[in-house]
Amino acid sequence: MRHFTSVKEIGNLDLAVKEALEIKADRFKYSHLGKNKTLMMVFFNSSLRTRLSTQKAALNLGMNVIVLDINQGAWKLETERGVIMDGDKPEHILEAIPVMASYCDVIGVRSFARFEDKKYDYDEVILNQFIQYSGRPVFSMEAATRHPLQSFADLITIEEHKTKARPKVVMTWAPHPKALPQAVPNSFAEWMNAADYDFVITHPEGYELDPQFVGSAKVEYDQMKAFEGADFVYAKNWAAYTGENYGKVLSKDRSWTVSDRQMAVTNNAHFMHCLPVRRNMIVTDDIIESPRSLVIPEAANREISATVVLKRILEDL
Ligand code: AN0
Numbered sequence: 001m002r003h004f005t006s007v008k009e010i011g012n013l014d015l016a017v018k019e020a021l022e023i024k025a026d027r028f029k030y031s032h033l034g035k036n037k038t039l040m041m042v043f044f045n046s047s048l049r050t051r052l053s054t055q056k057a058a059l060n061l062g063m064n065v066i067v068l069d070i071n072q073g074a075w076k077l078e079t080e081r082g083v084i085m086d087g088d089k090p091e092h093i094l095e096a097i098p099v100m101a102s103y104c105d106v107i108g109v110r111s112f113a114r115f116e117d118k119k120y121d122y123d124e125v126i127l128n129q130f131i132q133y134s135g136r137p138v139f140s141m142e143a144a145t146r147h148p149l150q151s152f153a154d155l156i157t158i159e160e161h162k163t164k165a166r167p168k169v170v171m172t173w174a175p176h177p178k179a180l181p182q183a184v185p186n187s188f189a190e191w192m193n194a195a196d197y198d199f200v201i202t203h204p205e206g207y208e209l210d211p212q213f214v215g216s217a218k219v220e221y222d223q224m225k226a227f228e229g230a231d232f233v234y235a236k237n238w239a240a241y242t243g244e245n246y247g248k249v250l251s252k253d254r255s256w257t258v259s260d261r262q263m264a265v266t267n268n269a270h271f272m273h274c275l276p277v278r279r280n281m282i283v284t285d286d287i288i289e290s291p292r293s294l295v296i297p298e299a300a301n302r303e304i305s306a307t308v309v310l311k312r313i314l315e316d317l
């Protein structure tokens with residue numbers, strides 16, 4: 001594998017999950033692969049899980065790791081070409097990228113949607129600049145439109161817990177005080193469609209996602225109806241995608257908060273969320289703490305998805 005930005009580069013999902021479960025059973029099996037190789041992780045946004053799990057994955061593979069938080073101590077980066085740099089940004093990303101690349105063999109990038117310009121976000125300008133100007137394999141640690149390491153971990157988690165070949169998986173919008181990117185729901189939808197589960201998306205009107213990610217999923221505006229018979233419930237907030245509302249919060253309707261009321265009509269569904277989660281906005285204390293909640297195993301599988309991805313990148317270095 002050269003770059004990892006979406007489900008496309010992972011190829012056959014059954015093989016990927018099989019490889020993940022093998023690595024989970026013996027996570028140091030490939031500890032020779034990363035000898036004298038350096039991973040650089042570049043964060044334009046905050047992180048707990050991605051930072052720690054990806055670093056742990058690199059250590060499993062014997063790599064060295066360097067982490068840069070762009071907003072904490074690095075120079076503020078200009079990202080547009082042609083700008084007269086007389087403002088608050090002392091360095092251009094077009095120098096910063098090749099300089100960073102000169103110190104490492106593989107680069108991970110976290111760069112969320114900014115919600116200033118939909119085209120800029122959906123063209124994945126920052127991630128693509130890293131791919132174009134670093135000369136190194138680049139993987140997404142959540143970019144503007146996708147979070148593939150998360151979705152891969154979600155897939156592994158569902159495969160570990162499902163009790164039927166084709167479970168019903170429901171992704172539900174839930175309220176949140178601030179505008180959040182569509183990367184997690186876009187990416188989850190992309191992976192669920194690729195896995196060919198019985199996949200349903202439910203959200204209030206106005207929260208439609210980009211059709212390229214919705215794909216063949218069923219969209220149901222009635223949350224209770226969507227939840228009927230669900231085997232897995234995947235909650236996530238996202239800001240509006242469509243038209244003039246791009247990046248806006250249209251609703252904070254707490255009747256969409258996942259609680260006993262909706263879970264009662266499911267097939268004793270497992271609850272999932274990528275974390276971080278705001279309790280009693282996205283989900284009640286009782287549901288996230290219940291034995292059917294998978295949020296902790298899901299986060300633990302981030303180490304596994306990252307180990308598989310880094311292993312495949314190292315094999316093709
Ligand atoms: C981010 C998001 O919604 O994309 C990261 C999730 C993994 N969440 C927040 O910023 C709270």
Ligand code: CP
Nearest residue numbers: 047048049050274275
């Ligand atoms: N789920 C996830 O990516 O969490 P962090 O934002 O803490 O990395």
